Amino acid sequence: MNQVICTVDVVLLTLSTDGLEVALLRREHAPFKGVAALPGGYIHADTDADARGAARRVLQDKTGIEAPYLEQLATFSGAARDPRGWSVSIVYYALVSLAMITQIERSDLVLASVDRLPPLPFDHVSIIETAVSRLRSKSQYSSLPCHLLSEEFTLPQLQRVYEMLLGESINKVSFRRKMTEMDMLEPADGHFDTAGAHRPAQLYRLKPAFHKQLRLVERGF
Amino acid sequence: MNQVICTVDVVLLTLSTDGLEVALLRREHAPFKGVAALPGGYIHADTDADARGAARRVLQDKTGIEAPYLEQLATFSGAARDPRGWSVSIVYYALVSLAMITQIERSDLVLASVDRLPPLPFDHVSIIETAVSRLRSKSQYSSLPCHLLSEEFTLPQLQRVYEMLLGESINKVSFRRKMTEMDMLEPADGHFDTAGAHRPAQLYRLKPAFHKQLRLVERGF
Protein backbone atom coordinates (compact mmCIF):
# COMPACT_ATOMS: atom_id res chain seq x y z
CA MET A 1 0.00 0.00 0.00
CA ASN A 2 2.89 2.35 0.59
CA GLN A 3 5.42 1.41 -2.05
CA VAL A 4 6.40 4.85 -3.25
CA ILE A 5 9.54 5.93 -5.07
CA CYS A 6 11.08 8.99 -3.38
CA THR A 7 13.37 11.23 -5.37
CA VAL A 8 14.60 14.81 -5.52
CA ASP A 9 15.10 16.85 -8.68
CA VAL A 10 16.83 20.18 -9.10
CA VAL A 11 15.90 22.89 -11.59
CA LEU A 12 19.21 24.69 -12.05
CA LEU A 13 18.51 28.04 -13.68
CA THR A 14 20.81 30.67 -15.08
CA LEU A 15 20.53 33.72 -17.30
CA SER A 16 22.35 34.04 -20.61
CA THR A 17 22.07 36.86 -23.11
CA ASP A 18 19.28 34.84 -24.69
CA GLY A 19 17.24 34.64 -21.51
CA LEU A 20 16.61 32.04 -18.85
CA GLU A 21 18.21 28.66 -19.36
CA VAL A 22 17.93 25.41 -17.48
CA ALA A 23 20.72 22.88 -16.98
CA LEU A 24 19.99 19.35 -18.21
CA LEU A 25 22.12 16.21 -17.84
CA ARG A 26 22.01 12.93 -19.69
CA ARG A 27 20.54 10.27 -17.42
CA GLU A 28 22.99 7.62 -16.26
CA HIS A 29 20.39 4.97 -15.48
CA ALA A 30 17.11 3.60 -16.77
CA PRO A 31 14.45 4.67 -17.33
CA PHE A 32 15.29 7.14 -20.10
CA LYS A 33 19.01 6.30 -19.84
CA GLY A 34 21.03 8.71 -21.96
CA VAL A 35 18.21 11.21 -22.33
CA ALA A 36 18.71 14.80 -21.15
CA ALA A 37 16.72 15.50 -17.99
CA LEU A 38 16.77 17.46 -14.75
CA PRO A 39 19.54 16.43 -12.36
CA GLY A 40 17.92 14.22 -9.76
CA GLY A 41 18.21 11.06 -7.76
CA TYR A 42 16.85 8.89 -5.03
CA ILE A 43 16.69 10.12 -1.48
CA HIS A 44 19.35 8.35 0.57
CA ALA A 45 17.60 7.77 3.87
CA ASP A 46 20.84 6.61 5.45
CA THR A 47 22.88 9.72 4.67
CA ASP A 48 20.56 12.63 3.77
CA ALA A 49 19.32 14.65 6.71
CA ASP A 50 16.30 15.83 4.74
CA ALA A 51 15.14 16.46 1.18
CA ARG A 52 17.01 19.75 0.99
CA GLY A 53 20.20 17.89 1.92
CA ALA A 54 19.46 15.36 -0.78
CA ALA A 55 19.00 18.14 -3.34
CA ARG A 56 22.27 19.74 -2.27
CA ARG A 57 24.04 16.39 -2.55
CA VAL A 58 22.59 15.67 -5.99
CA LEU A 59 23.64 19.10 -7.23
CA GLN A 60 27.11 18.74 -5.76
CA ASP A 61 27.64 15.22 -7.13
CA LYS A 62 26.32 15.94 -10.61
CA THR A 63 27.58 19.45 -11.26
CA GLY A 64 30.10 20.26 -8.54
CA ILE A 65 28.06 23.33 -7.63
CA GLU A 66 28.13 24.00 -3.91
CA ALA A 67 25.50 25.80 -1.86
CA PRO A 68 23.96 28.25 -4.29
CA TYR A 69 20.56 29.81 -3.71
CA LEU A 70 18.43 26.68 -3.31
CA GLU A 71 14.75 26.68 -2.49
CA GLN A 72 11.98 24.14 -2.49
CA LEU A 73 9.71 24.54 -5.50
CA ALA A 74 6.97 21.95 -5.02
CA THR A 75 6.44 18.23 -4.95
CA PHE A 76 5.29 16.33 -7.99
CA SER A 77 3.72 12.97 -7.45
CA GLY A 78 1.42 10.31 -8.78
CA ALA A 79 1.06 6.98 -10.46
CA ALA A 80 1.47 8.28 -13.99
CA ARG A 81 4.67 10.31 -13.99
CA ASP A 82 7.28 7.53 -13.76
CA PRO A 83 7.17 4.11 -15.47
CA ARG A 84 8.69 2.51 -12.36
CA GLY A 85 5.53 3.17 -10.39
CA TRP A 86 3.92 5.60 -7.97
CA SER A 87 6.54 8.27 -7.37
CA VAL A 88 7.21 11.44 -5.45
CA SER A 89 9.71 14.02 -6.59
CA ILE A 90 10.50 16.82 -4.19
CA VAL A 91 11.78 19.53 -6.51
CA TYR A 92 14.17 22.32 -5.60
CA TYR A 93 15.26 25.18 -7.78
CA ALA A 94 18.70 26.76 -7.75
CA LEU A 95 19.89 30.04 -9.20
CA VAL A 96 23.47 30.56 -10.33
CA SER A 97 25.44 32.88 -12.55
CA LEU A 98 26.27 31.79 -16.09
CA ALA A 99 29.93 31.76 -15.04
CA MET A 100 29.19 29.05 -12.46
CA ILE A 101 27.64 26.88 -15.17
CA THR A 102 30.40 27.25 -17.72
CA GLN A 103 32.90 26.10 -15.07
CA ILE A 104 31.19 22.72 -14.85
CA GLU A 105 33.33 19.98 -16.34
CA ARG A 106 30.74 17.65 -17.73
CA SER A 107 30.50 17.03 -21.42
CA ASP A 108 26.88 15.93 -21.28
CA LEU A 109 25.58 19.08 -19.67
CA VAL A 110 23.15 21.01 -21.88
CA LEU A 111 21.74 24.45 -21.35
CA ALA A 112 18.26 24.71 -22.79
CA SER A 113 16.29 27.92 -23.16
CA VAL A 114 13.23 27.68 -20.98
CA ASP A 115 11.17 29.12 -23.81
CA ARG A 116 12.21 26.39 -26.23
CA LEU A 117 12.44 23.24 -24.15
CA PRO A 118 13.22 19.96 -25.89
CA PRO A 119 10.97 16.99 -25.12
CA LEU A 120 11.89 15.75 -21.66
CA PRO A 121 11.16 12.57 -19.73
CA PHE A 122 8.74 12.28 -16.81
CA ASP A 123 6.91 15.55 -16.10
CA HIS A 124 10.12 17.56 -16.30
CA VAL A 125 8.68 20.05 -18.77
CA SER A 126 5.89 20.97 -16.42
CA ILE A 127 8.32 21.07 -13.48
CA ILE A 128 10.52 23.55 -15.33
CA GLU A 129 7.53 25.65 -16.32
CA THR A 130 6.49 25.80 -12.68
CA ALA A 131 9.99 26.84 -11.64
CA VAL A 132 10.19 29.58 -14.27
CA SER A 133 6.79 30.88 -13.37
CA ARG A 134 7.75 30.93 -9.67
CA LEU A 135 10.98 32.77 -10.41
CA ARG A 136 9.27 35.34 -12.63
CA SER A 137 6.54 35.87 -10.10
CA LYS A 138 8.94 36.30 -7.19
CA SER A 139 11.09 38.65 -9.26
CA GLN A 140 8.28 41.18 -9.17
CA TYR A 141 8.85 41.94 -5.53
CA SER A 142 12.03 40.34 -4.21
CA SER A 143 15.80 40.18 -4.35
CA LEU A 144 15.74 36.75 -6.00
CA PRO A 145 17.19 37.89 -9.37
CA CYS A 146 20.47 38.95 -7.71
CA HIS A 147 21.42 35.30 -7.46
CA LEU A 148 21.57 35.03 -11.25
CA LEU A 149 24.56 37.38 -11.27
CA SER A 150 28.09 36.87 -9.99
CA GLU A 151 28.96 38.16 -6.57
CA GLU A 152 29.68 41.69 -7.72
CA PHE A 153 27.54 43.45 -10.28
CA THR A 154 26.48 46.91 -11.38
CA LEU A 155 23.03 48.41 -11.10
CA PRO A 156 22.56 48.55 -14.89
CA GLN A 157 23.40 44.83 -15.05
CA LEU A 158 20.92 44.06 -12.29
CA GLN A 159 18.26 46.14 -13.96
CA ARG A 160 18.74 44.19 -17.20
CA VAL A 161 18.28 40.95 -15.24
CA TYR A 162 15.00 42.18 -13.78
CA GLU A 163 13.90 43.36 -17.21
CA MET A 164 14.65 40.01 -18.84
CA LEU A 165 12.77 38.13 -16.12
CA LEU A 166 9.78 40.43 -16.09
CA GLY A 167 9.76 40.87 -19.85
CA GLU A 168 9.33 44.63 -19.69
CA SER A 169 11.57 47.63 -19.40
CA ILE A 170 11.79 49.35 -16.03
CA ASN A 171 12.15 53.06 -15.44
CA LYS A 172 15.75 53.67 -14.42
CA VAL A 173 14.99 56.23 -11.74
CA SER A 174 12.25 54.05 -10.21
CA PHE A 175 14.50 51.02 -10.28
CA ARG A 176 17.27 52.78 -8.40
CA ARG A 177 14.84 54.30 -5.92
CA LYS A 178 13.51 50.78 -5.27
CA MET A 179 17.01 49.38 -4.78
CA THR A 180 17.79 52.11 -2.25
CA GLU A 181 14.51 51.45 -0.47
CA MET A 182 15.10 47.67 -0.35
CA ASP A 183 18.48 48.31 1.26
CA MET A 184 19.90 44.95 0.30
CA LEU A 185 22.98 46.05 -1.68
CA GLU A 186 26.27 47.44 -0.52
CA PRO A 187 28.80 49.12 -2.81
CA ALA A 188 32.00 47.17 -3.31
CA ASP A 189 34.14 50.15 -2.39
CA GLY A 190 36.65 51.14 -4.99
CA HIS A 191 35.41 48.48 -7.38
CA PHE A 192 34.12 49.74 -10.70
CA ASP A 193 33.12 48.07 -13.89
CA THR A 194 35.36 49.84 -16.42
CA ALA A 195 34.29 47.96 -19.53
CA GLY A 196 33.33 50.16 -22.44
CA ALA A 197 34.03 53.67 -23.54
CA HIS A 198 31.99 55.42 -20.93
CA ARG A 199 31.74 56.32 -17.29
CA PRO A 200 32.51 53.25 -15.13
CA ALA A 201 29.71 51.79 -13.06
CA GLN A 202 29.87 51.19 -9.33
CA LEU A 203 29.99 47.52 -8.41
CA TYR A 204 27.63 46.31 -5.72
CA ARG A 205 27.11 43.07 -3.86
CA LEU A 206 24.24 41.60 -1.89
CA LYS A 207 24.55 42.36 1.80
CA PRO A 208 25.55 39.12 3.57
CA ALA A 209 22.22 38.88 5.39
CA PHE A 210 20.44 38.33 2.07
CA HIS A 211 22.60 35.60 0.61
CA LYS A 212 20.30 32.79 1.70
CA GLN A 213 17.21 34.79 2.37
CA LEU A 214 14.95 36.98 0.31
CA ARG A 215 14.35 40.66 0.57
CA LEU A 216 10.76 41.57 -0.14
CA VAL A 217 9.55 44.94 -1.25
CA GLU A 218 6.13 46.39 -0.53
CA ARG A 219 5.18 47.18 -4.11
CA GLY A 220 6.54 45.55 -7.23
CA PHE A 221 8.86 46.96 -9.87
CA MET B 1 18.56 2.97 0.82
CA ASN B 2 15.11 4.13 -0.17
CA GLN B 3 12.93 3.14 2.73
CA VAL B 4 10.97 6.32 3.15
CA ILE B 5 7.58 6.81 4.80
CA CYS B 6 5.27 8.79 2.49
CA THR B 7 2.35 10.67 3.99
CA VAL B 8 0.12 13.66 3.35
CA ASP B 9 -1.06 16.12 5.97
CA VAL B 10 -3.72 18.80 5.66
CA VAL B 11 -3.72 22.16 7.42
CA LEU B 12 -7.42 22.96 7.57
CA LEU B 13 -7.82 26.64 8.36
CA THR B 14 -10.83 28.74 9.18
CA LEU B 15 -11.54 32.15 10.62
CA SER B 16 -13.49 32.69 13.82
CA THR B 17 -14.15 35.98 15.58
CA ASP B 18 -10.94 35.30 17.51
CA GLY B 19 -8.84 34.97 14.38
CA LEU B 20 -7.37 32.12 12.39
CA GLU B 21 -7.91 28.62 13.72
CA VAL B 22 -6.61 25.25 12.63
CA ALA B 23 -8.51 21.97 12.84
CA LEU B 24 -6.82 19.21 14.83
CA LEU B 25 -7.92 15.59 15.26
CA ARG B 26 -6.91 12.99 17.82
CA ARG B 27 -4.64 10.44 16.17
CA GLU B 28 -6.16 7.00 15.74
CA HIS B 29 -2.87 5.14 15.49
CA ALA B 30 0.61 5.10 16.97
CA PRO B 31 2.84 7.02 17.16
CA PHE B 32 1.20 9.71 19.31
CA LYS B 33 -2.08 7.78 19.38
CA GLY B 34 -4.80 9.91 20.95
CA VAL B 35 -2.86 13.14 20.64
CA ALA B 36 -4.36 16.03 18.70
CA ALA B 37 -2.55 16.54 15.39
CA LEU B 38 -3.07 17.60 11.79
CA PRO B 39 -5.32 15.28 9.79
CA GLY B 40 -3.04 13.10 7.72
CA GLY B 41 -2.30 9.62 6.53
CA TYR B 42 -0.27 7.39 4.32
CA ILE B 43 -0.36 7.75 0.57
CA HIS B 44 -2.30 4.85 -0.92
CA ALA B 45 -0.34 4.05 -4.05
CA ASP B 46 -3.02 1.66 -5.20
CA THR B 47 -5.91 4.13 -5.08
CA ASP B 48 -4.59 7.71 -4.95
CA ALA B 49 -3.89 9.28 -8.34
CA ASP B 50 -1.44 11.71 -6.82
CA ALA B 51 -0.65 13.46 -3.54
CA ARG B 52 -3.41 15.99 -4.05
CA GLY B 53 -5.87 13.13 -4.40
CA ALA B 54 -4.51 11.61 -1.22
CA ALA B 55 -4.99 14.91 0.61
CA ARG B 56 -8.53 15.20 -0.67
CA ARG B 57 -9.25 11.62 0.44
CA VAL B 58 -7.79 12.19 3.90
CA LEU B 59 -9.84 15.35 4.35
CA GLN B 60 -13.01 13.64 3.14
CA ASP B 61 -12.51 10.55 5.31
CA LYS B 62 -11.58 12.40 8.46
CA THR B 63 -13.84 15.44 8.34
CA GLY B 64 -16.39 14.82 5.59
CA ILE B 65 -15.33 18.06 3.90
CA GLU B 66 -15.45 17.79 0.14
CA ALA B 67 -13.40 19.75 -2.37
CA PRO B 68 -12.73 23.04 -0.61
CA TYR B 69 -9.95 25.35 -1.67
CA LEU B 70 -6.97 23.00 -1.42
CA GLU B 71 -3.41 23.90 -2.35
CA GLN B 72 -0.01 22.36 -1.84
CA LEU B 73 1.92 24.11 0.91
CA ALA B 74 5.32 22.42 0.94
CA THR B 75 6.92 19.10 1.71
CA PHE B 76 8.46 18.40 5.07
CA SER B 77 10.98 15.60 5.26
CA GLY B 78 13.91 14.14 7.09
CA ALA B 79 15.18 11.53 9.48
CA ALA B 80 14.29 13.43 12.63
CA ARG B 81 10.63 14.38 12.28
CA ASP B 82 8.98 10.97 12.79
CA PRO B 83 10.02 8.24 15.24
CA ARG B 84 9.14 5.60 12.63
CA GLY B 85 12.06 6.67 10.45
CA TRP B 86 12.94 8.84 7.48
CA SER B 87 9.69 10.38 6.37
CA VAL B 88 8.17 12.68 3.80
CA SER B 89 4.98 14.61 4.40
CA ILE B 90 3.48 16.41 1.45
CA VAL B 91 1.39 19.08 3.11
CA TYR B 92 -1.69 20.76 1.66
CA TYR B 93 -3.65 23.58 3.17
CA ALA B 94 -7.40 24.04 2.89
CA LEU B 95 -9.56 27.06 3.58
CA VAL B 96 -13.18 26.74 4.68
CA SER B 97 -15.82 28.83 6.37
CA LEU B 98 -16.42 28.40 10.08
CA ALA B 99 -19.88 27.04 9.21
CA MET B 100 -18.27 24.15 7.31
CA ILE B 101 -16.25 23.21 10.39
CA THR B 102 -19.08 23.35 12.87
CA GLN B 103 -21.03 20.92 10.66
CA ILE B 104 -18.39 18.24 11.18
CA GLU B 105 -19.68 15.42 13.34
CA ARG B 106 -16.57 14.33 15.13
CA SER B 107 -16.29 14.68 18.86
CA ASP B 108 -12.48 14.69 18.85
CA LEU B 109 -12.13 17.64 16.51
CA VAL B 110 -10.47 20.65 18.12
CA LEU B 111 -10.11 24.14 16.75
CA ALA B 112 -6.90 25.74 17.97
CA SER B 113 -6.01 29.39 17.53
CA VAL B 114 -2.92 29.57 15.35
CA ASP B 115 -1.49 32.16 17.70
CA ARG B 116 -1.77 29.89 20.72
CA LEU B 117 -0.98 26.42 19.43
CA PRO B 118 -0.83 23.56 21.91
CA PRO B 119 2.24 21.29 21.78
CA LEU B 120 1.85 19.06 18.72
CA PRO B 121 3.56 15.87 17.56
CA PHE B 122 6.06 15.66 14.71
CA ASP B 123 6.87 19.05 13.19
CA HIS B 124 3.20 20.02 13.03
CA VAL B 125 3.76 23.33 14.81
CA SER B 126 6.23 24.46 12.21
CA ILE B 127 3.99 23.15 9.41
CA ILE B 128 1.08 25.24 10.70
CA GLU B 129 3.29 28.29 11.08
CA THR B 130 4.37 27.89 7.48
CA ALA B 131 0.75 27.58 6.33
CA VAL B 132 -0.33 30.67 8.27
CA SER B 133 2.56 32.67 6.98
CA ARG B 134 1.77 31.57 3.41
CA LEU B 135 -1.88 32.51 3.81
CA ARG B 136 -1.09 35.91 5.32
CA SER B 137 1.46 36.62 2.64
CA LYS B 138 -0.86 35.62 -0.21
CA SER B 139 -3.67 37.64 1.32
CA GLN B 140 -1.73 40.78 0.53
CA TYR B 141 -2.37 40.46 -3.17
CA SER B 142 -4.87 37.72 -3.94
CA SER B 143 -8.42 36.49 -3.64
CA LEU B 144 -7.42 33.73 -1.22
CA PRO B 145 -9.29 35.15 1.82
CA CYS B 146 -12.66 34.77 0.05
CA HIS B 147 -12.49 31.04 0.71
CA LEU B 148 -12.69 31.65 4.46
CA LEU B 149 -16.25 32.94 4.04
CA SER B 150 -19.41 31.13 3.03
CA GLU B 151 -20.47 31.25 -0.57
CA GLU B 152 -22.24 34.59 -0.25
CA PHE B 153 -20.81 37.45 1.73
CA THR B 154 -20.86 41.23 1.93
CA LEU B 155 -17.99 43.58 1.17
CA PRO B 156 -17.74 44.74 4.79
CA GLN B 157 -17.45 41.09 5.89
CA LEU B 158 -14.76 40.44 3.30
CA GLN B 159 -12.89 43.56 4.34
CA ARG B 160 -12.89 42.38 7.95
CA VAL B 161 -11.42 39.05 6.83
CA TYR B 162 -8.60 40.81 5.00
CA GLU B 163 -8.03 43.04 8.01
CA MET B 164 -7.83 40.11 10.41
CA LEU B 165 -5.39 38.27 8.17
CA LEU B 166 -3.21 41.27 7.49
CA GLY B 167 -3.47 42.58 11.04
CA GLU B 168 -4.15 46.14 9.97
CA SER B 169 -7.14 48.19 9.03
CA ILE B 170 -7.73 48.91 5.37
CA ASN B 171 -9.13 52.08 3.90
CA LYS B 172 -12.70 51.36 2.88
CA VAL B 173 -12.60 53.30 -0.38
CA SER B 174 -9.29 51.74 -1.41
CA PHE B 175 -10.57 48.28 -0.54
CA ARG B 176 -13.66 48.64 -2.68
CA ARG B 177 -11.69 50.17 -5.56
CA LYS B 178 -9.37 47.15 -5.38
CA MET B 179 -12.28 44.72 -5.39
CA THR B 180 -13.72 46.40 -8.47
CA GLU B 181 -10.33 46.31 -10.17
CA MET B 182 -9.80 42.61 -9.34
CA ASP B 183 -13.15 41.85 -10.95
CA MET B 184 -13.57 38.54 -9.17
CA LEU B 185 -16.90 39.15 -7.39
CA GLU B 186 -20.42 39.19 -8.74
CA PRO B 187 -23.41 40.56 -6.85
CA ALA B 188 -25.92 37.92 -5.79
CA ASP B 189 -28.79 39.86 -7.30
CA GLY B 190 -31.56 40.64 -4.93
CA HIS B 191 -29.70 39.10 -2.00
CA PHE B 192 -28.95 41.42 0.87
CA ASP B 193 -27.62 40.94 4.35
CA THR B 194 -30.36 42.52 6.43
CA ALA B 195 -28.92 41.87 9.89
CA GLY B 196 -28.75 44.90 12.15
CA ALA B 197 -30.45 48.24 12.40
CA HIS B 198 -28.89 49.80 9.36
CA ARG B 199 -28.82 49.80 5.60
CA PRO B 200 -28.64 46.21 4.27
CA ALA B 201 -25.44 45.18 2.51
CA GLN B 202 -25.29 43.69 -0.97
CA LEU B 203 -24.28 40.03 -0.97
CA TYR B 204 -21.57 38.97 -3.39
CA ARG B 205 -20.03 35.68 -4.43
CA LEU B 206 -16.79 34.70 -6.09
CA LYS B 207 -17.18 34.45 -9.86
CA PRO B 208 -17.13 30.74 -10.76
CA ALA B 209 -13.80 31.07 -12.60
CA PHE B 210 -12.08 31.88 -9.31
CA HIS B 211 -13.39 29.07 -7.16
CA LYS B 212 -10.34 26.89 -7.64
CA GLN B 213 -7.94 29.49 -8.85
CA LEU B 214 -6.50 32.66 -7.44
CA ARG B 215 -7.01 36.19 -8.60
CA LEU B 216 -3.85 38.25 -8.23
CA VAL B 217 -3.71 41.97 -8.02
CA GLU B 218 -0.83 44.15 -9.19
CA ARG B 219 -0.30 46.01 -5.92
CA GLY B 220 -1.26 44.86 -2.46
CA PHE B 221 -3.94 46.15 -0.14
Next chain:
DNA sequence: CGAATAGTGTCTGTAAGACAGTATCTG
Protein backbone atom coordinates in the same frame (compact mmCIF):
# COMPACT_ATOMS: atom_id res chain seq x y z
C1' DC C 1 -36.16 60.69 14.25
C1' DG C 2 -31.70 58.85 16.14
C1' DA C 3 -28.39 55.29 15.84
C1' DA C 4 -25.92 52.38 13.13
C1' DT C 5 -23.65 50.59 9.22
C1' DA C 6 -23.56 50.50 3.84
C1' DG C 7 -21.96 52.71 0.10
C1' DT C 8 -20.00 56.92 -2.81
C1' DG C 9 -17.84 61.52 -4.35
C1' DT C 10 -13.91 64.25 -3.93
C1' DC C 11 -9.58 66.17 -2.23
C1' DT C 12 -4.87 65.58 -1.09
C1' DG C 13 -0.39 63.75 -0.45
C1' DT C 14 2.80 60.33 -1.92
C1' DA C 15 5.15 57.67 -4.98
C1' DA C 16 6.08 56.04 -9.74
C1' DG C 17 7.43 57.26 -14.40
C1' DA C 18 9.12 60.72 -18.04
C1' DC C 19 12.56 63.76 -19.31
C1' DA C 20 16.50 65.98 -19.44
C1' DG C 21 20.60 67.22 -17.49
C1' DT C 22 25.47 66.23 -15.62
C1' DA C 23 29.52 62.89 -14.96
C1' DT C 24 33.25 60.16 -16.64
C1' DC C 25 35.20 56.97 -19.32
C1' DT C 26 37.54 55.41 -24.47
C1' DG C 27 39.44 56.32 -28.83
Next chain:
DNA sequence: CAGATACTGTCTTACAGACACTATTCG
Protein backbone atom coordinates in the same frame (compact mmCIF):
# COMPACT_ATOMS: atom_id res chain seq x y z
C1' DC D 1 36.12 66.27 -28.42
C1' DA D 2 32.59 62.84 -29.94
C1' DG D 3 30.28 58.97 -28.47
C1' DA D 4 28.70 56.08 -25.07
C1' DT D 5 26.74 54.79 -20.84
C1' DA D 6 26.47 55.92 -15.59
C1' DC D 7 24.11 58.53 -12.56
C1' DT D 8 20.94 62.41 -10.74
C1' DG D 9 17.55 66.42 -10.31
C1' DT D 10 12.98 67.71 -11.23
C1' DC D 11 8.39 67.80 -13.25
C1' DT D 12 4.17 65.35 -14.17
C1' DT D 13 0.85 62.01 -13.52
C1' DA D 14 -1.59 58.31 -11.29
C1' DC D 15 -3.07 56.10 -7.40
C1' DA D 16 -3.81 55.21 -2.35
C1' DG D 17 -5.74 57.06 1.78
C1' DA D 18 -8.52 60.68 4.39
C1' DC D 19 -12.74 62.83 4.89
C1' DA D 20 -17.17 63.78 4.47
C1' DC D 21 -21.42 63.04 2.56
C1' DT D 22 -25.66 60.28 1.21
C1' DA D 23 -28.52 55.85 1.67
C1' DT D 24 -31.29 52.69 4.15
C1' DT D 25 -32.48 49.98 7.73
C1' DC D 26 -34.40 49.24 12.98
C1' DG D 27 -36.45 50.58 17.11
